[in-house]
Amino acid sequence: MSATTVTQNKRRxxxxxxxxxxxxxxxxxxxxxxxxxxxxxAGVYLSLTEWAGLGTPDFIGFDNYARLFQDPSxxxxxxxxxFYTVFALAVVLPASLLIAQALxxxxxxxxxxxxxxxxxxxxxxxxxxxxxxxxIFDGEYGLFNAVLEALFGFGGISWLTDxxxxxxxxxxxxxxxxxxxxxxxxxxxxxxxxRELHEAAEVDGAGPVRRFFSVxxxxxxxxxxxxxxxxxxxxxxIFEEPFLLxxxxxxxxxxxxxxxxxxxxxQRLELGYAAAAGVVMFLIVFALGRLSISAFGVGRNx
Amino acid sequence: MNAATATTDAPSTAPERRKxxxxxxxxxxxxxxxxxxxxYIAPLVWALSSSFKERxxxxxxxxxxxxxxxxxxxxxxLLAEQPFWRWMLMSTVVALLSTTAVVFFCSLAGFxxxxxxxxxxxxxxxxxxxxxxxxxxxxxxxxxxxxAKLGLAHPLFALIVPWVAPAFGIFMMRQYTEQAIPDELxxxxxxxxxxxxxxxxxxxxxxxxxxxGALGVWSFLTTYNxxxxxxxxVSEPEYYTVPxxxxxxxxAEGRQYDLVMAGSILAAIPxxxxxxLLRKQLVSGLTTGAVKx
Numbered sequence: 060m061s062a063t064t065v066t067q068n069k070r071r072x073x074x075x076x077x078x079x080x081x082x083x084x085x086x087x088x089x090x091x092x093x094x095x096x097x098x099x100x101a102g103v104y105l106s107l108t109e110w111a112g113l114g115t116p117d118f119i120g121f122d123n124y125a126r127l128f129q130d131p132s133x134x135x136x137x138x139x140x141x142f143y144t145v146f147a148l149a150v151v152l153p154a155s156l157l158i159a160q161a162l163x164x165x166x167x168x169x170x171x172x173x174x175x176x177x178x179x180x181x182x183x184x185x186x187x188x189x190x191x192x193x194x195i196f197d198g199e200y201g202l203f204n205a206v207l208e209a210l211f212g213f214g215g216i217s218w219l220t221d222x223x224x225x226x227x228x229x230x231x232x233x234x235x236x237x238x239x240x241x242x243x244x245x246x247x248x249x250x251x252x253x254r255e256l257h258e259a260a261e262v263d264g265a266g267p268v269r270r271f272f273s274v275x276x277x278x279x280x281x282x283x284x285x286x287x288x289x290x291x292x293x294x295x296x297i298f299e300e301p302f303l304l305x306x307x308x309x310x311x312x313x314x315x316x317x318x319x320x321x322x323x324x325x326q327r328l329e330l331g332y333a334a335a336a337g338v339v340m341f342l343i344v345f346a347l348g349r350l351s352i353s354a355f356g357v358g359r360n361x
Numbered sequence: 362m363n364a365a366t367a368t369t370d371a372p373s374t375a376p377e378r379r380k381x382x383x384x385x386x387x388x389x390x391x392x393x394x395x396x397x398x399x400x401y402i403a404p405l406v407w408a409l410s411s412s413f414k415e416r417x418x419x420x421x422x423x424x425x426x427x428x429x430x431x432x433x434x435x436x437x438x439l440l441a442e443q444p445f446w447r448w449m450l451m452s453t454v455v456a457l458l459s460t461t462a463v464v465f466f467c468s469l470a471g472f473x474x475x476x477x478x479x480x481x482x483x484x485x486x487x488x489x490x491x492x493x494x495x496x497x498x499x500x501x502x503x504x505x506x507x508x509a510k511l512g513l514a515h516p517l518f519a520l521i522v523p524w525v526a527p528a529f530g531i532f533m534m535r536q537y538t539e540q541a542i543p544d545e546l547x548x549x550x551x552x553x554x555x556x557x558x559x560x561x562x563x564x565x566x567x568x569x570x571x572x573x574g575a576l577g578v579w580s581f582l583t584t585y586n587x588x589x590x591x592x593x594x595v596s597e598p599e600y601y602t603v604p605x606x607x608x609x610x611x612x613a614e615g616r617q618y619d620l621v622m623a624g625s626i627l628a629a630i631p632x633x634x635x636x637x638l639l640r641k642q643l644v645s646g647l648t649t650g651a652v653k654x
Contacts, residue, residue, distance in 0.1 A: 076477075079557035083473030084485065086466045087526040091492055094523040098503035099495070105503060112506075158397065164390055175640060176398045179405065182636040184586040186607045187625030190618070191404040194411065200420040202407060239401070247648035282648075288493075296496035298589050303611070317498035317589070324502040325593060333502045341499040348494025357490075 099341065105334035112330055123335035132311050133336060136319040139226065140295060143315065146230045147237070147294040148287060155238050155286075156279075159245030160271070174246070177239030188236060189303030193219070196228050222312035225305050229313050232300050241286050248282035249275065284355030291351055295344045316340050412436070412622040419618050435623035445624060447599070448606040452628070455520050455602060456584040462525035463580040464573050470526065471534025472565050476547060492528045497589060505593050516600035520591060524584075530576050537572035537649055538565070575646020578639045582632055603628045 106123055108116035127133050158177065162170055180188060195202045198217035207213060218224045252275065260270045298317035301307055307314035307322075314322075320340065324333030351357075407426075411419050412435055414428040439445055474486055508519045542565055550560045566573075588604045595605060607624045610617045636643065 076551075076557060077479065080473040080477035080479045080482075083477075083557075083561070084470045084489075084531075087470050087489060087528070087531060088485070090523065090526050091489070094504060094507075095492060095495055095500060098500035098507055101503035101507065102500065105506075161390055161394060167390075173394050173398060174644070175637070176401050178636075178640070178644070179401060179633070182582055182632050183405075183629055184604055184607075184625060184632070185588060186604055186611065186621065187408060187629055188404075190611065190621055190625060191408045194419070194618070195404060195407065197420075200424070202424045205424050235400070235404075243644050244648050247645070292494050292496070296498055298498065303588075303608075317496065320498045320501060321589070321593070324505075330502050330506070337499040337502060340496060344496050344499075345491075345494050349491055352490065352494070 102334045102337050102341075105331050106338045108331040110330045111328045116331060119331070123332050124339075126332065127335055127339065132314065133316075133319060135311050136314045136316045139301075139313060140297065140316045142226065143230060143233060143297050143300075144291060144294040147233060147290050150230075151234055151237055152241060152283075152287065152290060154234065155241035156245050156283075158238065158242045159249055160275070162242065162246050163249040174243070177242055179239065180236045181240045185236075185299040185303055188232065189300065192228065192232050192235075192304055219305055220309050222309055225309060225313050229301050229304060232304060233294070233297070236300070237290070241290070244282055244286050245279065248279045252278045281357075284351075284357050288348065288351050288355060288357050292344065292348045295347070296340075408622060409626060411618075412626045414619075416619045419622070435619040436627070439620045439623045439627075443606060443610070443620065443624075444599075444601075445603075445606065445627070448601050448603045449628065451600060452585055452602040452604075453631075455517065456581045458517075459521045459525060459584050460577050460580040462521065463527060463530055464577050466526040467530030467534045467576060468538075468566060468569055468573060469561060470531045471536075471538050472542075472561050474531070474535040475538035476542065476544070476565075489528050489531060493532075501589075501593060508594060516595045516597070519594045520602075524590075527580075530580065533576060533647070533649075534569065534572055537569060537646070540649075541572070542568055571642055572646045572649070574639060574642040575644075578635060578643045579647060581635060585632060 105116060107118060107120060109119050109123075110116035162173060194200075196204075196218035198204065198215075198220055201218065203218065204216060207216070216224060218228050256274050256278065257270055260274050265273065296317050297315045298321065301313040301315050302318050302321075305313045307318050316336065317340075320333050320336045323329045323336060410426060410428055413431050413433065414421075414425075415430070415432055415434070418425065418428065470489075474482070474489075504523065508523070546564060547560060550564055555564070586604060587602075588608065591602050591605050592608065595601060598606075598609075601609070603624070607621050607628070610624070611621045
């Protein structure tokens with residue numbers, strides 16, 4: 060092989076090396092453009108129209124938005140979604156941390172078994188979960204009322220037909236379904252903390268509570284940020300839990316924003332109206348998501 | 362390498378007296394964990410038990426823990442009246458196809474982001490990561506129209522193609538690739554004249570096996586159990602997946618608890634089996650990226 064072909068080969072190879080990463084990441088960007096950017100653009104246009112799916116959409120300006128902000132159902136769905144999300148961050152998250160802390164106890168036996176059991180709901184279809192919770196919390200025949208009756212002598216709560224209790228059951232379902240999943244992340248984070256840090260603090264006379272606040276929590280920063288962002292974005296689009304458990308009822312008292320959009324678009328065929336709700340949801344969730352991603356510095360490791 | 366797999370207990374270096382003084386705490390600890398485990402197990406036992414009850418017994422009050430009489434008629438009725446195995450086949454095919462594609466595209470993109478320097482990398486990564494914050498419901502209506510117009514409406518295609526390069530998977534694979542693949546290995550391969558794709562396929566991919574296992578299980582389970590997108594895009598009953606078929610029995614056709622219960626149990630068996638077999642890989646793979654941000 061002559062010297063020139065070697066350098067040519069070399070140049071060709073560095074050339075390849077320059078465009079190779081673009082090729083490698085391109086499938087994501089192609090799909091992202093076709094199935095996310097274009098739909099969002101189309102959604103913005105649709106939101107300015109009235110359309111039932113046939114013929115041409117009628118351009119109606121901002122009427123859908125005006126209607127949206129006067130629609131009490133939309134208000135309810137926003138409030139409910141906010142409630143579910145705040146609950147996920149304020150209750151599910153700390154609960155997972157406590158369980159992870161317990162599972163991380165030195166010399167704990169059966170840790171793997173506990174972990175397996177707590178993680179189980181993540182594996183199951185939301186259908187079976189909603190079905191069981193529907194049975195357990197049934198106001199007349201439910202297991203939970205029977206247990207309350209046996210233990211405390213009252214069991215007449217209409218869990219799923221009372222607007223307030225129905226919301227509580229939805230968040231209990233969220234708690235049951237997601238705590239184990241988050242626990243795994245916290246446990247991995249805890250196991251990643253160097254033992255020396257705890258021992259040093261112990262030598263300095265810090266008790267368990269003090270060590271938790273001054274060693275454990277700061278060390279868990281990154282994993283907490285990751286979980287918080289994931290949970291925020293996921294709960295903001297909650298659909299399955301209320302849809303399967305209560306169909307958004309009684310009345311509309313447990314409806315979420317995702318359900319509102321699904322109902323408007325696919326059950327009532329008001330595609331323009333559904334798109335407008337989608338645009339509002341996008342603005343809120345994307346802004347919150349982006350804000351928290353940059354606030355916590357998630358996704359950057361250098 | 363993976364923090365979460367390191368569950369074996371290192372010999373305790375704490376003073377012995379501390380251990381003795383906390384034995385009351387130990388009892389409390391185990392009691393709490395066992396109680397919690399019961400809270401997790403009880404609904405599943407309840408579902409299993411109910412699936413063997415006669416239809417009228419499912420709602421008996423006070424509830425009976427054990428079915429009396431034990432009957433398999435719910436299972437028999439489901440399999441006789443509904444094309445359950447067809448739903449299972451559809452779910453499994455969709456889940457396997459999309460998992461294969463997800464694993465490939467996410468590893469490839471994760472490798473691209475982890476091991477190359479290129480113009481615009483930071484911006485492109487930020488765009489990719491931000492797409493995690495786009496809710497499905499936002500694009501639901503326009504995407505539905507788009508897929509129908511593009512002629513992607515064949516359910517197999519529409520169920521799989523839009524979701525084969527999820528940002529979550531790419532992020533996870535990037536985190537893993539960064540720490541698991543030494544740069545020297547890539548240099549050596551380049552000196553030997555390997556093409557970049559060849560490096561990925563024959564050198565990088567085999568080393569990513571633990572993370573691929575985790576992403577694969579995760580992708581399989583989420584696709585297998587997915588409800589919202591199939592609900593929107595699949596209208597013909599012959600293409601129903603299990604969640605869609607059960608949803609139809611549960612929702613529109615009145616609450617057929619007996620059949621849905623039996624169907625859910627049957628559908629849960631493969632998911633639970635996959636999970637139990639591969640749980641360590643799943644948990645460690647999922648959490649690696651999150652722990653070291």
